[in-house]
Amino acid sequence: MRTTGSNAMHTALYSRLLQNSLAPFLYPCLDSAATSRHVVQSFKPRRRQILSRCQSTAAVQEVHSASAVDVHQYDHLDPAPPDYSSAPFTDACTLTVAAGAGGHGCISFLKEKYIADGPPNGGDGGTGGNVYIQAVRGETSLHKIARRGTLRAGRGKNGQGSLRGGSRGEDVLLSVPVGTVIREVWRRDPLAEEFAEGRRGKGFGADIRRDESSDDDAPDQSRKWRRDKWLLYPGTLPKSFTSADFPALPRPRRSNLVASEPEAPLRLDLSKPMDRPMLLTAGAMGGLGNPHFVTKSIHKPKYATKGEDSTRIHLQLELKLLADVGLVGLPNAGKSTLLRALTNSRTRIGDWAFTTLAPNVGTVILDHNRGRPLLETKDNRRSFTIADIPGLVEDAHLDRGLGLGFLRHVERAAVLAFVVDLNAGDAAAAVKALWKEVGEYERMREEEVNAETQRSKPDEDGMVAFAPYESSISPGMEPEPSEEGEEPANYLLNPPVGRALPPLALPSISSKPWFVVATKADLEGTQENFKELQKYLQGVQDGKEVHPCGKPNAWRRSMKAVPVSAISKQGVDGLPALVVELLGE
Ligand SMILES: Nc1nc2c(ncn2[C@@H]2O[C@H](COP(=O)(O)OP(=O)(O)OP(=O)(O)O)[C@@H](O)[C@H]2O)c(=O)[nH]1
């Protein structure tokens, strides 16, 4: 009798221990409830799994029945602080790209056994490296570029003796996220500047300014050659050169690749991933070695030319497309939890407003390249991105609660998902309030763009008329004319002042496809709220209700509301299919 009682007690203790420990997790066969769950999951046919993922929304009742799910089972959705990670995010920055300068030519003479004083054999300098650009999927922010300041390609190596040319400078590749718009602020092209100034001509002395040569009675020999262009044999004094043995400066040369450079001023809208890099600016040509200057009278020229200076372009980069889907919602609506439920993002979640202060972008993978893709898409898309945008508050369009900064990101998503909390009062009213802010912001932006367009005279491209040298400097900001003989302006310390670029014209927000994600559907008493929301959206679609943004031609083709319980990952499986459908609009 006693033994049976202690046995029963042991069994009860053991089962409690099992429940409280990790054992059922590690050994599902020990836990009857877990056993049935795991067995059902593992024997579910793959086709059914796929179907269930792609099914459209689960009904609210289904979500309710699932509210008994142990939310702590999904650690990813109820994370502890060590699980948080915040990726730095930048959506606009400036960058200077500099092609590689050319290497110098070489001054060298053949010297061998029995040939003590041979002919010139200096090689030419190598061409500088090129700067390429490529838009790639997988990058979501410009923060890495924003830190760089200047992106410089390698300089060509100098020429060497025995007619060995210098090797090419190293190319650099600028990888930007898909959806980046690149605009030129200013450009410094030393060769074009020289042509513009007419500094080079034919004949000796033409490589100094014409006005100087005309009124110079006793020309100083040392001023007739440009130090920045010529390289002299070591130990030779400029004085030892007479006008007779100094040739004209050769015409500046450009690399053949310049022909495939995009036209200046640069304006690139990289809205698609590029399968190969595109040339942004080509490296400068190297200098000429001394054999180039052999003439009938000068057999052993003791000079070579230096490499050309490279082009430098100051660019403004802006993300036109932040993500395919933007989660727009009031603070604490559950946007970050939804992002975690759909992706592997590790964004922070908290039961208070403004947990998220910068956009977090997550990626939903549709095709792991293992068998058939989960979803067939028109453009063979393998993934899409979702941006968790910080919460909007009332009067955000008046910049309340960091409003304008956050609304800026809404403008940069292709599809908008309005996230409303079913447990926080009227969901339809929440959608209207969110659209009011977004609509007001859109109106403000339109006015801003119109005002800018009226102020500046646009060219055919819709861009401000731009000439790289003179007009890139704002009126009244011209640098002081430099003293004669002074070194050219140091562009690193005193960069040219570019004209402020007009705001980027983005597609209107009200024309974007949108849908509503009703979260926290696991909580009691949210069913009625959801039904009201559905009724309201149906009214908007049928035209019985005014579009919440107030614009008559706003997008209202198919209004969908999806009830989800992000925290228990219920009802979210249908979202990728819906998003892919709207992205194809
Ligand atoms: N019951 C329930 N709670 C949820 C659900 N989704 C989110 N929550 C909780 O709601 C709170 C806020 O979630 P967040 O994801 O941080 O909300 P948010 O919209 O990102 O908030 P901000 O970043 O401040 O704008 C957290 O305590 C979540 O655990 C859900 O589906 N059901």
Ligand SMILES: [Mg+2]
């Ligand atoms: Mg958040």
